[in-house]
Amino acid sequence: MARLFKNGKIARAGSAELVAVDVLVDDEGIIESIGPDMAAPADVEVTDCEGCLLVPGMFDLHVHGREPGDEHKETLASCAAAALHGGVTGLVLMPDTSPPVDSGNLVKSLQDLVSEIGSIPMLPAGCLTKGRKGQRLAGFLGMANRGVSMLTDSGSSVPCPDLLRRCMEYARDFDLLVTTFCDTATLTKAGALNEGKVSYRLGLPGIPAMSQEIAIDRNIRVAQHTGARLHLQQISTANGVKSVFCAKEAGTRVTCEVSPHHLLLTENDVIDYNTHFKLAPPLRLESDREALVAGLIDGTIDVIASNHSPHTEFEKSADFGSAPFGVTGLETTVLAIYDGLIKPGIFGWDLLIERYSKRPREIIGLEPVVIEEGAKAEFFVFDPAAETEMKREYFKTKSPVTPFLGKTLSGAIRETVVAGL
């Protein structure tokens, strides 16, 4: 059935201006017309959007779908449902499943699972090395032939710089994006949180900032030498932002991402040994958080990516040292960024759309989503005057483990509209 969204304000990248208009979506999900005070044609469902925003669907470059192999944490169906619930209408699946996605055949079987669900685009990334073991190259040609555009060992670094060099040389030749989780295992050891005052106070082993910073610098250097396109995941320190800034100044083909958690929280939030704050990389200092926000605003940091990492509540109920790293993010990112950064006036919706909708699609080679006549409907209705209680019942993910659990965030996503769904 065709739908008329009355009096919503359209948010867009590149413009802070918000003007209330009506948006008519035809019964095939195409935006037929946009304009003021439209009369509702017959047989049209009218939705009153007074006071609400219509926001282009977000795109998350960093999602752990867990299927196949860890369906007790998440399935592709629950992942898609969580994404839509959080205003995310497309995403990239990390290849750290069981088995890891390291060949064209495994990409094909994952693509088949995704199309069976028939929901939003969920694009498989492939591994850089066989089995994510960091020993020999994965099947680049087979994966490229299946349409993969991002390769990553997701959660593991490629320890040997010579192998990383060969990965980047092949990736460059196939025009594939190399994406790296930046960590130096010999420095991280069994660390559980940022190395510093809080780790000393809690008596837990720390992960030094330089564990990530050294890996960032090394990976940038290899990208400079090979000419490959490099995307750095989950930048967490001020020094990391500086390194990316300098690399971009030098013309290196590098992009990077930050998580909503690192933009909003610090090591001081790791109170009471709450494992919902146990992240990889760990939450850092307030000065790091400020540098990440500044880097996001000035464009040194290209995108926000949630690093949606489902683990069951049982797994996360272990003690802080033994609990797995990571929390979910698909259903909390838009709300948490609105509550913590947009509502207080740190930046506007235009920047969030640029960094969590437009730029991530660009990096993976997709067209941006826009709310314009003739375009497919792909937006969510956001009510800034409402509040959302982050109760367990709110979540569609199988693993409602997040630092925001139990909190009330400003704003609410009323619904996500996608043509054909």
Ligand SMILES: [Zn+2]
């Ligand atoms: Zn991850």
